[in-house]
Amino acid sequence: MPVMNMVQALNTALREEMERDSRVVVLGEDVGRRGGVFLVTEGLIDEFGPERVIDTPLSEMGIVGFAIGMALYGMRPVAEIQFIDFIYEAFDHIVNNAAWYRFRSGGMYEVPLVIRGPCCGGIKGGMHHSQSNEPYFQHTPGLYVVMPSGPRDAKGLLKSSIRADDTVVFLEPKSIYRTIKEEVPEDDYTIPLGEGRIVREGSDVTLVSWGAMLHVSMEAAKLAEEKHGWSIEVIDLRTIHPWDRDLVVKSLEKTGRLVVVHEARKILGPASEISAYISENYIDLLRGPIKRVASYDTPFPLAHERLYMPNLAKVYRAISEVMEW
Amino acid sequence: MSKTGLLDTPFKPAPQEILEQYRDWLGEALGFKRAVDEEGNVVDESLLPKIPESKLVEIHEYMVRARVIDSWLLRLQRMGRVALHAPNKGQEAVAVGATMPLRPDDWVFPSYRELGAYLVRGMSEEEILDRALANADDPLKGSDFAIYGNRKYNLVPAPVPVGNQIPLAVGAAYAMRYMGRDTISLTFFGDGATSRGDFHVGLNFAGVFKVPAVFVVQNNQWAISVPRLRQTASPTIAVKALAYGVPGLRLDGNDALVVYKVVSEAADKARRGEGPTLIEAVTYRLGPHTTADDPSRYRPEEEVRHMERYEPLRRLRKFLEKNGIMTEREALEVEREWDKRVEEIARKVLSKPELPKDVFFENVYKEEPWFIAEERRDLEEVLRLMQELGLGDSH
Numbered sequence: 079m080p081v082m083n084m085v086q087a088l089n090t091a092l093r094e095e096m097e098r099d100s101r102v103v104v105l106g107e108d109v110g111r112r113g114g115v116f117l118v119t120e121g122l123i124d125e126f127g128p129e130r131v132i133d134t135p136l137s138e139m140g141i142v143g144f145a146i147g148m149a150l151y152g153m154r155p156v157a158e159i160q161f162i163d164f165i166y167e168a169f170d171h172i173v174n175n176a177a178w179y180r181f182r183s184g185g186m187y188e189v190p191l192v193i194r195g196p197c198c199g200g201i202k203g204g205m206h207h208s209q210s211n212e213p214y215f216q217h218t219p220g221l222y223v224v225m226p227s228g229p230r231d232a233k234g235l236l237k238s239s240i241r242a243d244d245t246v247v248f249l250e251p252k253s254i255y256r257t258i259k260e261e262v263p264e265d266d267y268t269i270p271l272g273e274g275r276i277v278r279e280g281s282d283v284t285l286v287s288w289g290a291m292l293h294v295s296m297e298a299a300k301l302a303e304e305k306h307g308w309s310i311e312v313i314d315l316r317t318i319h320p321w322d323r324d325l326v327v328k329s330l331e332k333t334g335r336l337v338v339v340h341e342a343r344k345i346l347g348p349a350s351e352i353s354a355y356i357s358e359n360y361i362d363l364l365r366g367p368i369k370r371v372a373s374y375d376t377p378f379p380l381a382h383e384r385l386y387m388p389n390l391a392k393v394y395r396a397i398s399e400v401m402e403w
Numbered sequence: 404m405s406k407t408g409l410l411d412t413p414f415k416p417a418p419q420e421i422l423e424q425y426r427d428w429l430g431e432a433l434g435f436k437r438a439v440d441e442e443g444n445v446v447d448e449s450l451l452p453k454i455p456e457s458k459l460v461e462i463h464e465y466m467v468r469a470r471v472i473d474s475w476l477l478r479l480q481r482m483g484r485v486a487l488h489a490p491n492k493g494q495e496a497v498a499v500g501a502t503m504p505l506r507p508d509d510w511v512f513p514s515y516r517e518l519g520a521y522l523v524r525g526m527s528e529e530e531i532l533d534r535a536l537a538n539a540d541d542p543l544k545g546s547d548f549a550i551y552g553n554r555k556y557n558l559v560p561a562p563v564p565v566g567n568q569i570p571l572a573v574g575a576a577y578a579m580r581y582m583g584r585d586t587i588s589l590t591f592f593g594d595g596a597t598s599r600g601d602f603h604v605g606l607n608f609a610g611v612f613k614v615p616a617v618f619v620v621q622n623n624q625w626a627i628s629v630p631r632l633r634q635t636a637s638p639t640i641a642v643k644a645l646a647y648g649v650p651g652l653r654l655d656g657n658d659a660l661v662v663y664k665v666v667s668e669a670a671d672k673a674r675r676g677e678g679p680t681l682i683e684a685v686t687y688r689l690g691p692h693t694t695a696d697d698p699s700r701y702r703p704e705e706e707v708r709h710m711e712r713y714e715p716l717r718r719l720r721k722f723l724e725k726n727g728i729m730t731e732r733e734a735l736e737v738e739r740e741w742d743k744r745v746e747e748i749a750r751k752v753l754s755k756p757e758l759p760k761d762v763f764f765e766n767v768y769k770e771e772p773w774f775i776a777e778e779r780r781d782l783e784e785v786l787r788l789m790q791e792l793g794l795g796d797s798h
Contacts, residue, residue, distance in 0.1 A: 103581070129581060134608065134611075135604070135607050135608060135611055137600075137604045137607070139570065139600050139601065139604050140570055140604030140605075140607065140608050142570075143567070143569070143570025143571055143573075143574065143601065143604060143605070144570050144571075144573055144574035144577065144604075144608050145574060146570070146571050146574060147570060147571035147572060147573060147574020147575040147576070147577070147578065147588075148574040148575065148577060148578040148581075149574075150559065150571060150574075150575055151510070151574070151575040151578035151579060151582075152578065152582070153578045153581065153582075155574075167600070170564060170567055170601075171567065171570070174562055174564055174567060175562060175567060175571065180766045180767070180768070180769070181546055181765075181766045181767055182543065182546045182547060182550070182560050182562070183543060183546070183552065183554070183559075183560045183766075184541070184542055184543040184544035184546060184765075184766060185544070185765065185766040186542070186543075186552075186553065186554040186560075187554060187559065187560070188769065219767050219768075219775075220767055220768065242769075243769040244768050244769055272772065320772040320773060320774055323773060323774075324773075
């Protein structure tokens with residue numbers, strides 16, 4: 079099995095899907111010769127040509143709107159947003175068209191589109207190269223929202239997203255694009271959308287996370303175990319919307335304590351939804367309050383981003399709080 | 404190799420042949436094409452489409468049907484049965500003239516004021532009313548008001564936010580070419596939509612990718628209460644296309660024959676792979692923006708009265724009579740016939756059952772996720788409670 083980083087795994091997924099299905103094309107800014115600013119589409123133009131690896135004019139509204147038209151006609155476009163922070167220009171298209179065409183047309187039309195791009199902070203990217211904006215998309219019925227935490231999942235999830243008949247917003251935490259390397263199977267595997275994964279088994283606390291924050295959560299779990307002997311179960315949600323409720327509930331039946339960690343801001347972030355849902359429906363499983371660890375509710379800063387985002391201390395503190403309540 | 408298109412240096416004026424091409428384009432974009440004037444006289448023989456008389460009769464009939472169903476939609480809205488209607492009166496020539504030359508496998512992305520186009524594509528009055536009433540036979544399952552479409556007719560249901568179908572029509576046109584089809588996509592939008600970013604990106608992408616698309620602007624002079632001169636300082640809308648490397652031309656949108664002729668040429672050109680065209684059809688919205696609008700607040704009645712003499716159906720009838728194709732009396736008979744037919748259809752449609760109460764849970768995703776299944780069960784419980792509380796089922 080080859081060892082790959084996330085960029086290579088995503089590139090492999092795109093290449094394999096384009097080989098498998100001529101309806102799959104990629105489009106976006108600088109995706110051709112440049113191979114994307116993070117090189118996720120590197121080399122694809124040589125293999126598939128400029129009709130399938132489409133350098134577009136510079137407009138997210140154009141990229142997404144154009145891709146929706148392609149998808150309506152029966153293609154399976156993968157639209158790259160150079161930095162997910164730039165996606166707001168396309169918001170009208172994502173909500174009113176991509177997410178709702180199936181509904182608007184009484185099921186006659188669908189938009190099998192993947193909108194993918196680098197998200198999240200931790201690389202000193204400042205306000206417009208660091209955002210974790212999944213809550214906007216989670217709030218829109220009709221969309222899937224996916225964020226992988228490593229190369230193996232990235233490949234399997236991107237393949238499922240391309241094959242899905244609904245629009246998928248596929249968020250790639252750029253801080254772990256190249257830092258995590260792992261064995262990535264060469265076969266044509268997919269990871270079903272909507273299924274999380276238990277990354278670390280435990281019995282005292284359920285720690286739910288995804289993307290780059292999964293790794294901070296894993297460190298915190300280790301620290302809590304070393305310091306106190308607490309046994310922390312860590313779940314990688316992988317698909318943020320619809321989230322894997324059954325997996326979380328099953329884990330809570332064992333632990334009775336819940337911490338949700340994400341890089342999106344706290345107010346109305348996915349953790350708010352998860353904790354409200356669990357409180358509303360499964361209060362009997364809980365031994366104490368749920369803790370949310372999220373970024374602060376300010377714009378993403380260039381200065382002190384590690385203090386702004388969830389970090390080891392914040393996750394460790396949340397674990398301690400639910401254990402000592 | 405340079406990809407800028409300016410191999411030696413960009414620091415020079417555009418080449419002579421571009422200047423010449425743009426001079427021609429500018430003439431068309433600032434000009435005004437018309438085949439038949441408001442009294443039904445042919446003013447430019449070369450702009451008459453070469454079509455048999457039977458086709459002219461068909462154009463007239465579609466325009467009549469558009470006007471009749473429009474008036475029924477208004478009536479049903481006033482009866483409280485239709486949520487909202489965007490009246491079409493005065494704009495029938497654009498919708499009918501622009502869609503008649505298309506092939507069934509071409510794709511049309513309408514806006515919300517093209518009843519004539521829906522009819523030409525194959526929608527029946529019954530389907531239009533089912534849609535407007537959002538009853539059990541509504542093909543769009545009660546999703547929104549004022550929009551129409553059906554995959555059967557390659558008529559893509561329009562969005563209500565104006566103009567956001569423009570980039571979609573361009574993407575679909577790219578897909579057609581990519582898949583090796585010789586079809587085209589045609590989209591309608593209004594003068595107001597040309598101020599949105601979607602117009603800019605749509606035209607820009609269309610020019611860059613040279614897609615097989617035709618853009619038809621229904622310049623009806625008013626975007627609700629905002630007049631055309633407040634939308635743009637540009638002398639015409641057609642001229643905007645030139646900035647994207649797309650030819651734009653301006654014509655009399657109340658002259659169904661010139662619309663037919665010019666769209667048919669633009670469609671052929673797109674089909675041959677020679678790129679997109681923008682057509683500014685100058686027309687006039689005789690009615691309110693929608694049934695929720697009151698134009699007396701912003702538009703002088705004299706203007707409407709003045710514009711009535713340019714309206715398209717009157718003009719076509721004069722043309723048909725002057726050319727011995729159909730008398731005024733015969734034309735009015737066609738209208739009475741359709742009015743009677745639609746009255747029967749309306750009666751039938753009004754007695755159809757409503758959509759199932761849980762219809763809005765359908766078609767959110769291909770496969771229903773757990774949270775929708777849960778909310779579906781919640782609604783069942785709420786409906787039971789409403790019965791228990793004696794609230795009926797619609798409070």
